[in-house]
Amino acid sequence: MTTFSIIVLAYKSAPTIERCLDALMPFDAEIILADNGSGDLDFDALKTRYPTVKFLPFTENLGFAAGNNRAAQAATGEWLGFINPDAFADAGWLDAMKTAIKSWPYTAIFTSLQIDAADPNRLDGAGDGMTVFGFPYRAGFGQPLPAHLTGKPVFSPCGAAFIIRRDLFQRLSGFDERFFCYCEDADLGARARLLGHECRLVPEAKVAHIGSASTGVRSDFALYHGYRNRVWLYAKTMPLWLLIPTLPVHTGLTLLGALKDTLNGKGGLVWRALGDALKGMGPILRSRTQIQHNREIGALRLAKVLTWNPLKIIRRSP
Numbered sequence: 001m002t003t004f005s006i007i008v009l010a011y012k013s014a015p016t017i018e019r020c021l022d023a024l025m026p027f028d029a030e031i032i033l034a035d036n037g038s039g040d041l042d043f044d045a046l047k048t049r050y051p052t053v054k055f056l057p058f059t060e061n062l063g064f065a066a067g068n069n070r071a072a073q074a075a076t077g078e079w080l081g082f083i084n085p086d087a088f089a090d091a092g093w094l095d096a097m098k099t100a101i102k103s104w105p106y107t108a109i110f111t112s113l114q115i116d117a118a119d120p121n122r123l124d125g126a127g128d129g130m131t132v133f134g135f136p137y138r139a140g141f142g143q144p145l146p147a148h149l150t151g152k153p154v155f156s157p158c159g160a161a162f163i164i165r166r167d168l169f170q171r172l173s174g175f176d177e178r179f180f181c182y183c184e185d186a187d188l189g190a191r192a193r194l195l196g197h198e199c200r201l202v203p204e205a206k207v208a209h210i211g212s213a214s215t216g217v218r219s220d221f222a223l224y225h226g227y228r229n230r231v232w233l234y235a236k237t238m239p240l241w242l243l244i245p246t247l248p249v250h251t252g253l254t255l256l257g258a259l260k261d262t263l264n265g266k267g268g269l270v271w272r273a274l275g276d277a278l279k280g281m282g283p284i285l286r287s288r289t290q291i292q293h294n295r296e297i298g299a300l301r302l303a304k305v306l307t308w309n310p311l312k313i314i315r316r317s318p
Contacts, residue, residue, distance in 0.1 A: 001102065004029035004094065004163070005077030008292040009067045011083035014040040020085045028052045029081070030054065031264035034071040038060040052224055064159065064280065065175035065184045071172060072166075081163040086210035088117065089161065096201040097163050100151065109192060111157035113149065117208040123144050124209040127154030127201045128186050132242070132306040134234035136186035140318035149203040155305055156189020157199050161178060161207040164188075176236075176287075178280070183229035190191060190237040193302060199317075203286035209233040220269055222259065228280075229271035230254070233282065236288045239299035242306075253309065259283045 010017055017033070024031050033042055034056040043057060070218075083089060087249055090096075095111065100110050114124035126140035126149065138158055148191070157164070162185075172191050177182040188197050212231045219309055234250055254274070261270045307313055 002079065002098065003077040004079045004081055004097075005032060005072075005075035006081035006083055007032045007034065007068060007071045007075060007127040008083055008085050009034045009036065009064060009071060010038060010041060010042055010085045011061060011067075012280050015139070016086045016088075017041060018044070018049070020045075020083065020089055021053065023089045023091075023093075023097045024083070025050065026054075026091065027089075029094060030075060030077055032056060032071050032075055034067055036063070036067045041245070046196065055179065056151065063177065063180035065181065071179060072169060075166075078166055079207055080166050080281050082159060082161070083207065084160045084209070085096075086117075087112075087114070087160045087207045088209075090206040090208075093161075093205045093207065096202050096206075100200065100202045100205070103151075103201055106169040106195050107200050109157055110163050110202050110205070111199055112161035112205045112207045113144065113153060113201065113203045114158060114160055114207055114209040116142075120208070123318070124211055125158050126160050126203075127199065128156045128175075128189065129191065129307045129316070130155040131312075132303065132308050133246050133253060134229060134238050134243075134252050135250070135253070136183060136233065137313065137316055138308075139316055141316050143316065143318070145302070145318065149201075151200055151202050151204075153198045153305070154201050155193070155199065155307075156186045159185030160209050160211070161205075162199075164192075168192060168195075176232075178283070179229045179232065182224060182225040183233050187233045187237065190233065191291060193299060194237065194239075194291060194297040194306065198305075200311045214263040218268070223266060224269055224273045227254075227258070227270055228277040229314040231264075231274065231277035232280070232284045235284050236291060239292060239295070239302060241299040243301060 037060045111127045116122040124138040125138040129139045
């Protein structure tokens with residue numbers, strides 16, 4: 001029998017954690033609540049209310065990547081589910097994932113359809129896309145909820161709510177902990193892609209998602225890690241025959257974004273992020289060497305799953 005472990009990694013998540021766990025309780029799965037030393041959760045009360053949940057309180061903020069990796073080590077399921085504490089699974093979420101696994105037995109990653117928690121008629125995301133120039137984006141973000149959406153492959157899962165087969169997660173060594181937070185889901189998906197694995201959207205597996213409930217939308221934290229980690233993601237995973245022609249555009253768009261944020265008063269933060277990206281490039285390039293050496297698909301096959309159409313990129317089309 002297929003078994004599931006669902007991991008919720010909390011950080012300053014007291015306002016949403018009970019709603020998140022209440023949605024997961026009916027599922028036939030091991031539920032793990034890890035907390036990144038946020039200090040705002042009453043674990044005694046939570047243990048009383050959720051006696052079947054496995055609790056992992058960390059003493060410090062390990063970040064999204066390391067916190068989830070450590071929780072995954074404590075999990076026992078054949079499939080690992082990752083759900084953010086500000087994401088609330090639909091009652092049929094796990095059944096939809098089980099059906100998808102049976103329908104596509106050779107697929108090892110499935111991602112959820114995310115609905116805007118504040119507006120059920122609007123998408124929060126339908127998996128993650130990747131532009132040919134190396135910029136990840138959440139497909140469908142902010143768009144009206146489509147009347148019909150099929151379960152097609154997407155570039156990578158969104159870290160807010162997805163499942164991955166345990167053996168693949170272990171082969172990938174989990175999330176890259178150097179990223180700390182942001183883009184680590186796209187990095188995981190990109191590395192899986194290079195090993196020949198696709199990610200599939202499961203429209204029936206719905207979650208209502210608030211988004212950035214802990215870190216804040218366009219916060220300094222999000223801005224810094226977004227700039228730094230996008231550079232690392234691109235440098236690590238883009239095959240040479242795609243990197244060479246796209247590097248000028250990737251660099252130009254990065255600098256254009258940095259100029260715009262500088263004019264908005266965030267220059268010090270953005271240029272520090274880009275400087276730190278370059279300072280940390282040595283280990284990233286060593287990782288790149290190993291990733292590119294081990295990849296099992298060619299650059300052309302990867303190019304086919306990247307987003308080339310500028311209109312699709314601008315519209316964040318699902």
